Amino acid sequence: MTFLPTNREEMLEQGFEQVDFVYVCGDAYVDHPSFGCAIITRTLQAYGYSCAILAQPDWHHDEEFLQFGTPRLGFLVSAGNIDSMVNHYSVNKRRRDKDNYSDDGVMGRRPDRPTIVYTQILKRLFPQSPVLVGGIEASLRRLAHYDYWDDKVRRSILIDSQADLLMYGMGENTIIEVAEALNSGLRAEDCCFIRGCVYKTKDISLIPDAIVLPSFEEVKNDKVMYAKSFQIQHENIDAIAAHVLIEPYDGWYVVQNKPPLPLTQQEMDFTYSLPYERTFHPKYHYIPAIEEVQFSLVSNRGCFGSCAFCAITHHQGRVISTRSKESLLAEAKSITEMPNFKGYIHDIGGPTANFSRTACDKQLKYGACVHRECLSPKCPNLVVDHSDYVDILRSLRALPKVKKVFIRSGIRYDYLMYDKDDTFFEELVQYHISGQLKVAPEHISPKVLDKMGKPHKELYLKFVDKYHEINKKYNKRQFLVPYLMSSHPGSDLNAAIELAQYLKKIHYTPQQVQDFYPTPGTRATCMYYTGLDPQTMQPVYVARTYEEKAMQRALMQFTYPQNYQLVYKALKTAGRLDLVGNTPKCLIPYRSDLIHGGKRHVKPQDRKTKKHLKQGM
Known part of the structure; x- marks a missing residue:
């Protein structure tokens, strides 16, 4: 081909x-x-x-x-x-x-x-x-x-x-x-x-089973109407449960038909069996985006995690589509024959790697629930089962020429913790991590996590303990890298300080910090723009100024000397100067030269604090 x-x-x-x-x-x-x-x-x-x-x-x-x-x-x-x-x-x-x-x-x-x-x-x-x-x-x-x-x-x-x-x-x-x-x-x-x-059309009289949304002029001029319109759209993303949506414009109507049905396993297998060259066109020198995916396998689509800041559900829906083991093995074998394959399959997953089946069996007939999430909060009908995924991973590991199969797309640690069978967790630690596992607790404050659609910190802390226990069991020294986000709707300075205190407790400073990015199609973007949670229509705190966003970001890297003044200002603004000083609970030491400017002067302190200052805290 x-x-x-x-x-x-x-x-x-x-x-x-x-x-x-x-x-x-x-x-x-x-x-x-x-x-x-x-x-x-x-x-x-x-x-x-x-x-x-x-x-x-x-x-x-x-x-x-x-x-x-x-x-x-x-x-x-x-x-x-x-x-x-x-x-x-x-x-x-x-x-x-x-x-x-x-x-x-x-x-x-x-x-x-x-x-x-x-x-x-x-x-x-x-x-x-x-x-x-x-x-x-x-x-x-x-x-x-x-x-x-x-x-x-x-x-x-x-x-x-x-x-x-x-x-x-x-x-x-x-x-x-x-x-x-x-x-x-x-x-x-x-x-x-x-x-x-x-x-688009000028006549909607013959369109059945439709919901007319607020008009463009209404959502443009009224944030309450925008939030209401978004929530209606969010409730109509499932292929089975959705209605046709109509958005009026001046002289026109934009009509959104029902979403496409999720692909069956046979259809998914067909899509990935097509004769792809699996690389970029030879007219190019190098396309960097190929690096992570050339030797990776897509095993599923859709996501029932419904994180507020992610648009996957708006694009792919909440119902999971999967590929058969035979399809994945056939693609993997073709990868092993590529001349530049070094023995490593970089990933097998999708939007969420360990979602290898629908959240519950009724979704296949009735679709995803309109007014209930699957995972956070956990639905009593949620079926937690990693057995098919484990079987696929074992088969891939057994292929000739395959040295290691990594899992680099997102793991939902809460779904993993809900599984009473530890087989996948143990095999994940033994075989599928490249030195460190990246997971996404995103924050530690319950009020922020609620707006994110993420589980509270208690479950994450249990996951951390269990991860380290399993690593110890198999004599592994593998790290855990948490993805964290600053300035998400619902996060004020006090929430950011709470997160900084947790980072101090675990002695971890993230090298990179993801500031919340408002992108089309997400509930969090709706909250950012309107200041309202579209699910409840209640007000949500939003960090809007560049300075406050910078302070929340700096608090996550409070150990960096260049962030000292921003961290101090954040603590002062929040009324938390008790966290400035030399005691173990403090985030930063007191430094009058950086606080007030002028001649360098450090408040009297013990040798230990001086040593920390010398080392950049």
Whole structure:
């Protein structure tokens, strides 16, 4: 098999005068099943449709967009694997230096908001050709949404881009239904019956089973209405339980059809059996994003963890889809035959590695519960079972040429702790950790954890103890690295100080701190923008100023000398100067030179404190 054509010359070499679809993508072309572009185009190819890929075209000139001519059925547009604004900017809205999805990591190969930019160019150059948008950027912006970078509510990306149709969620089945509809002679606007599609119309009189959301003008001008609209959307992300949603605009309605059904195991196996090259196109020197995934296996989709700051449930849903052991072993065997394989499978998992089945059996018939979460708080119907995952891991470890199978995608430690059978926990420690296990307690304050949708610290502390016990049992010296987040909605300075005190207690300073990043599609972003928890409509504290965010971040790294003044100011602001001094409970010593400026002077203190100061605390 070969790569799909990426320019006119390659298209002609492969025997096509005209292709059915041209896929325009903000990422460089990587033919690997961890990349949406590869999955969609290989799926179309498997069903007999030809595709060309226009990766990272120069949007300042029309020539690259014109080179393939008019596709027979239409253009497909995606920003790539990551929302372009997240890819381009840090949480402080500073331009990033590196784009892992571009050749050699060079930044600037795509515009901001490429879904909009590419689509508008195509509509101008090919006014009669359908332009269909999809991917994570389109999926999470399918209805009115708060945009952190513009600091305002933006319209549905379907309206802003002028696209003919939007496809959201995981799109293999959706794209084939759309392709078959277009191939039969239907127009893009006639695909209003297909799951996973969003379209615009002026007449909603014939749409059954629909919920009319607050209008764009209402959510733009009223934060209470925004929160109410978000909650309705959140309650309608399950393919079985969801209703059609309608969002009114001036003269138009944006209609979101029910989500696509989760893939069956047979469909998942089919998707990952397609003839991917598993690397980037040879025209590139190196695409950094391939490094972590080239020798990794995707075993599941969906997530019933429902963390407030994560958009996975908004994109993939809460119902888990899994692959068969036979499918995973077949892919693993093909990996072992790659010339640059060194014996290490880097990961086997998905959004959450150890979710290897649906949360409960009734989800297959009735879908996920609308008003109840599966994991936090724990639902009494939750089925905790790692047996299939353990069986797959054992089979992978037994393959010739495989030295080690790592698990690097997220482990839900609470789900792990709920399992009365310790087999997976013990084998995780024995065989699947590369020196350290990364888990995500995220915080320690109960009021923050409640807003995050995470379990309270007591369960995490039990997990830590058990992890160390099992390591000791098998004579392992493996570390535990907690992911922690600052400035999440609900976190004030007192909560940040509580977290700092815990870090002091365990003698741990995180090397990197994740400041909360408001991205489209998450409940936490709704809280950040509105100051309301959409589930309860109760007020939520939000750290909004740069200074307070910096103080919360500095408190997590209170041992760093460069953070001294920020930490002192945070403690003073919170009325916690009792934590400044020389006693064991204090976070920082008293230093008048740094507090008041001027001549260096350290308050009298014992030798031990002087030693700590010399070593940078």
